[in-house]
Amino acid sequence: MTTALRVEGLTKRFAGMIANDDVNFDLLPGEIHCLFGENGAGKSTLSSCIFGFYRPDRGQIFVSGEPVHVGSPIDAIRHGIGMVHQHFVLVPEFTVLENIIVGTQRSGIGLKAADARKKLSRICESYGIVVDLDAYVWQLPVGRQQWVEILKALYLDARILILDEPTAVLTPGESRILFNIIGEMCARGLSIILITHKLAEVMQSNRVTVLRKGRVVATLKTSETSPDELVRLMVGRDVSFSVAKPALAPGEEVLAVEGLTARGHWGETVLNNISFSVARHEILGIAGVAGNGQKELFEVLCGVRKPDAGAIRLRGEDVAGLTPRALMDRGVGHIPDDRFREGLVPEFSIAENLVLGWQRSPKYRTGLMMDRRAIADLARDMIAQYQIAARDETVAAGKLSGGNAQKVIIAREFLHASGLILANQPTRGLDVGVIEYVQRQLLKKRGEGFAIVLASEELSDLFSLADRIAVMFKGEIMGIVDPRTTTIAEVGVLMAGGREGGRS
Amino acid sequence: MIQFERRTETSGVWTTISFAVASLAGLAATAVLLASTGADVLQVFGALVKGAVGSPKALATTLVKATPLILTGLATVVAFRAQIWSIGQEGQVFAGAMGGYLGAQLLAGLPALLFFPGVLAFGIAGGMAVAWLSALLRNRFGVNEIISTVMLNYLAVYLLSWLLQGGPWGETGGTISYHQSPMLPDAAFLPALMGSSRLHAGVLLPFLAAAICALVMARTPLGFEIRGLGYNPEALRHKGVNIGRTVTLIMLSSGALAALAGAIELFGVTHRLRADNLIGLGYAGIIVGMIGGLSAWGTVLAGLFFGALASGAVYMRVLGDVPAALVPAIQGITLFLFLCAGVLARYRIVRVVVQ
Numbered sequence: 141m142t143t144a145l146r147v148e149g150l151t152k153r154f155a156g157m158i159a160n161d162d163v164n165f166d167l168l169p170g171e172i173h174c175l176f177g178e179n180g181a182g183k184s185t186l187s188s189c190i191f192g193f194y195r196p197d198r199g200q201i202f203v204s205g206e207p208v209h210v211g212s213p214i215d216a217i218r219h220g221i222g223m224v225h226q227h228f229v230l231v232p233e234f235t236v237l238e239n240i241i242v243g244t245q246r247s248g249i250g251l252k253a254a255d256a257r258k259k260l261s262r263i264c265e266s267y268g269i270v271v272d273l274d275a276y277v278w279q280l281p282v283g284r285q286q287w288v289e290i291l292k293a294l295y296l297d298a299r300i301l302i303l304d305e306p307t308a309v310l311t312p313g314e315s316r317i318l319f320n321i322i323g324e325m326c327a328r329g330l331s332i333i334l335i336t337h338k339l340a341e342v343m344q345s346n347r348v349t350v351l352r353k354g355r356v357v358a359t360l361k362t363s364e365t366s367p368d369e370l371v372r373l374m375v376g377r378d379v380s381f382s383v384a385k386p387a388l389a390p391g392e393e394v395l396a397v398e399g400l401t402a403r404g405h406w407g408e409t410v411l412n413n414i415s416f417s418v419a420r421h422e423i424l425g426i427a428g429v430a431g432n433g434q435k436e437l438f439e440v441l442c443g444v445r446k447p448d449a450g451a452i453r454l455r456g457e458d459v460a461g462l463t464p465r466a467l468m469d470r471g472v473g474h475i476p477d478d479r480f481r482e483g484l485v486p487e488f489s490i491a492e493n494l495v496l497g498w499q500r501s502p503k504y505r506t507g508l509m510m511d512r513r514a515i516a517d518l519a520r521d522m523i524a525q526y527q528i529a530a531r532d533e534t535v536a537a538g539k540l541s542g543g544n545a546q547k548v549i550i551a552r553e554f555l556h557a558s559g560l561i562l563a564n565q566p567t568r569g570l571d572v573g574v575i576e577y578v579q580r581q582l583l584k585k586r587g588e589g590f591a592i593v594l595a596s597e598e599l600s601d602l603f604s605l606a607d608r609i610a611v612m613f614k615g616e617i618m619g620i621v622d623p624r625t626t627t628i629a630e631v632g633v634l635m636a637g638g639r640e641g642g643r644s
Numbered sequence: 645m646i647q648f649e650r651r652t653e654t655s656g657v658w659t660t661i662s663f664a665v666a667s668l669a670g671l672a673a674t675a676v677l678l679a680s681t682g683a684d685v686l687q688v689f690g691a692l693v694k695g696a697v698g699s700p701k702a703l704a705t706t707l708v709k710a711t712p713l714i715l716t717g718l719a720t721v722v723a724f725r726a727q728i729w730s731i732g733q734e735g736q737v738f739a740g741a742m743g744g745y746l747g748a749q750l751l752a753g754l755p756a757l758l759f760f761p762g763v764l765a766f767g768i769a770g771g772m773a774v775a776w777l778s779a780l781l782r783n784r785f786g787v788n789e790i791i792s793t794v795m796l797n798y799l800a801v802y803l804l805s806w807l808l809q810g811g812p813w814g815e816t817g818g819t820i821s822y823h824q825s826p827m828l829p830d831a832a833f834l835p836a837l838m839g840s841s842r843l844h845a846g847v848l849l850p851f852l853a854a855a856i857c858a859l860v861m862a863r864t865p866l867g868f869e870i871r872g873l874g875y876n877p878e879a880l881r882h883k884g885v886n887i888g889r890t891v892t893l894i895m896l897s898s899g900a901l902a903a904l905a906g907a908i909e910l911f912g913v914t915h916r917l918r919a920d921n922l923i924g925l926g927y928a929g930i931i932v933g934m935i936g937g938l939s940a941w942g943t944v945l946a947g948l949f950f951g952a953l954a955s956g957a958v959y960m961r962v963l964g965d966v967p968a969a970l971v972p973a974i975q976g977i978t979l980f981l982f983l984c985a986g987v988l989a990r991y992r993i994v995r996v997v998v999q
């Protein structure tokens with residue numbers, strides 16, 4: 141059988157490092173082929189080379205057995221290759237339809253919106269994708285933006301679709317739908333390259349190629365391997381999936397929220413009468429399908445959004461409405477879920493990002509100047525400690541792989557916070573080895589007496605880490621449960637808006 | 645087939661080549677322009693170079709002409725690096741001159757060591773006041789700074805016009821008004837650096853200002869915030885930076901630099917308040933800052949280059965009938981080509997073998 145796509149001896153170097161080293165890879169028609177590997181292993185780089193975004197230093201790409209030159213995404217599209225990037229590239233001010241047709245128009249000057257609409261409706265219908273073509277992209281939750289990217293590729297008649305961590309921003313429900321659609325595409329003869337860190341998803345593929353430090357370690361039939369073997373191949377050691385959580389009695393209360401209410405841009409209620417508290421030595425989990433107010437809750441707690449009613453007390457002091465600065469000075473650390481927009485300045489170096497927000501701190505200054513030596517030393521420390529894959533501390537954060545960028549944020553917040561850590565989806569996009577590391581760090585902070593608010597879409601994370609779990613639905617807390625006496629299924633009911641389940 | 649391809653990292657050599665090519669192309673375009681007016685291209689270029697750097701006097705003129713351009717260029721750098729598109733440099737130059745003139749009235753008689761810092765401070769305060777208005781409009785009412793600064797530019801220019809013609813500062817001789825103020829007293833002339841030449845002490849200030857700008861940008865927390873604001877204001881807001889206050893600070897610094905240009909023109913060159921020397925300095929500064937790549941020392945180089953052009957142009961015009969508009973034309977051509985070079989530097993040219 142001819143391969144849909146074949147890559148031979150592909151090598152890609154970035155200043156001072158090899159991101160892909162003599163990679164051989166092939167994709168069969170109708171196959172889901174997973175790329176699996178640590179953060180920074182070179183998965184996104186490989187797909188970007190295939191999509192013509194980067195120009196490989198060496199190597200040849202074959203489509204349907206024919207050698208092709210893919211010098212740009214336009215070439216890739218001509219060869220029937222489509223890609224959904226790890227970080228979306230949509231124009232927020234455009235509607236879904238406009239985003240799809242702008243830049244993809246192949247002939248003619250006028251935008252043939254009517255034709256495009258017809259074609260897109262047909263695609264949506266045949267795959268069962270539900271997207272409002274006239275909605276503005278900024279109005280869409282990130283999960284929906286993913287559909288737009290996929291639609292765009294289908295609209296361009298892609299036969300080979302590269303999905304770079306598509307489910308990182310999807311809710312479990314949306315992920316299931318995505319996998320149904322992927323299955324449908326394969327049934328129609330499309331081939332999928334899927335990049336994911338989630339083992340459950342990897343196991344749904346036909347084959348897996350494991351990358352380590354830019355090299356192919358193995359290509360295996362999924363049915364002939366196991367998650368344990370894959371992880372061992374990926375990191376070269378065993379990873380324990382359940383971290384041991386020592387029993388600790390909660391100490392005095394650190395954060396207490398009472399009757400917190402906030403309104404959105406259009407006056408709609410985004411947080412409705414939220415009350416909870418977190419104590420020293422305690423991790424409060426926030427469960428819920430993304431888009432049910434978690435983001436807004438974190439924004440209010442870290443000071444970038446003003447609450448409309450309610451009280452927030454930090455160690456007894458009313459801090460509702462204080463600025464982010466004032467809260468940071470009171471020891472609040474915040475890991476936002478949108479890392480490149482809210483957590484990092486992509487053009488800044490790793491070192492600069494590690495002190496972002498603390499640039500005026502005397503620790504990082506000598507007189508009026510910033511203390512470059514101290515900052516560089518700190519950065520080298522953090523790079524070693526968090527195993528951030530980068531040549532050195534001067535690399536721009538925007539050039540890091542998704543997972544490594546996240547590590548920079550985590551390192552910064554863990555370093556500067558004292559007392560309270562607000563973590564919104566901190567392990568999203570991290571490889572299992574790093575997830576294990578972050579979980580250990582969270583538990584270590586818990587042991588040191590921090591109070592932690594942790595939101596995650598992975599219920600298994602919450603069940604292994606949290607002391608209590610608050611479930612959010614439509615801006616409200618449906619219940620706060622004890623993970624030791626509750627099942628995942630019961631939490632699932634609350635996440636869907638059910639009310640049963642005890643409060644504690 | 646030749647194709648352009650985006651680079652993943654820029655190369656120093658290629659960037660240098662791009663800008664060298666742009667400079668040569670600029671020269672060629674200028675030559676074509678000159679030839680089309682019927683001038684002897686080589687003779688004109690010779691005169692240009694001679695007038696720019698051909699003698700100590702020419703060099704002095706170059707420095708004097710470069711001084712306001714570098715300062716307004718730096719004003720551009722400070723604002724544009726933070727992606728604050730202030731084009732209020734023009735009005736701030738005028739405000740700086742007016743503030744300086746007011747200071748000269750109030751501080752007359754003070755010893756030079758107090759007088760000059762004092763009047764320059766008055767000038768700077770004038771520019772900062774104008775800039776502060778734009779910052780206020782932006783922070784309070786969300787008024788786009790491009791719009792507010794352009795409006796304030798007109799305001800400043802007309803204010804000076806009114807002050808000089810019919811207003812309190814105009815010089816009236818007999819029956820006509822000259823659209824300028826009376827001459828300042830000798831004591832208010834910026835001292836000359838060498839003997840009686842036109843090289844006034846103010847030419848040192850742009851270099852000092854550039855050094856401070858470069859240092860602040862690269863090494864201080866404020867510079868960190870300015871750069872960060874240009875790249876990703878949202879992340880800065882999340883990390884506790886007061887965006888409104890930073891914007892105000894940036895606009896005030898930018899206004900101060902532009903105003904200093906106006907005040908130095910007044911005390912160093914014209915010695916009386918008049919509009920014709922000030923017109924265009926602010927807008928030219930935007931070009932100088934952009935050509936300088938929005939870096940402080942790049943701006944010094946670009947400012948010196950255009951200072952030399954302006955100085956050479958004077959000599960050139962004495963020599964023959966070369967149109968006065970030549971210098972702005974060269975400025976425009978250079979900016980255009982340098983912007984092209986800036987884009988080109990981010991691409992590589994590849995030969996593609998079509999299968």
Ligand SMILES: Nc1ncnc2c1ncn2[C@@H]1O[C@H](COP(=O)(O)OP(=O)(O)OP(=O)(O)O)[C@@H](O)[C@H]1O
Binds near residue numbers: 181652
């Ligand atoms: N434009 C770039 N310039 C320099 N280095 C880069 C660039 N893009 C990627 N890299 C480096 O190449 C390596 C591979 O990055 P890549 O994004 O392919 O990793 P990844 O496997 O997709 O990781 P993740 O799972 O975290 O997304 C990383 O170490 C990264 O820092």
Ligand SMILES: [Mg+2]
Binds near residue numbers: 185543
């Ligand atoms: Mg990636």
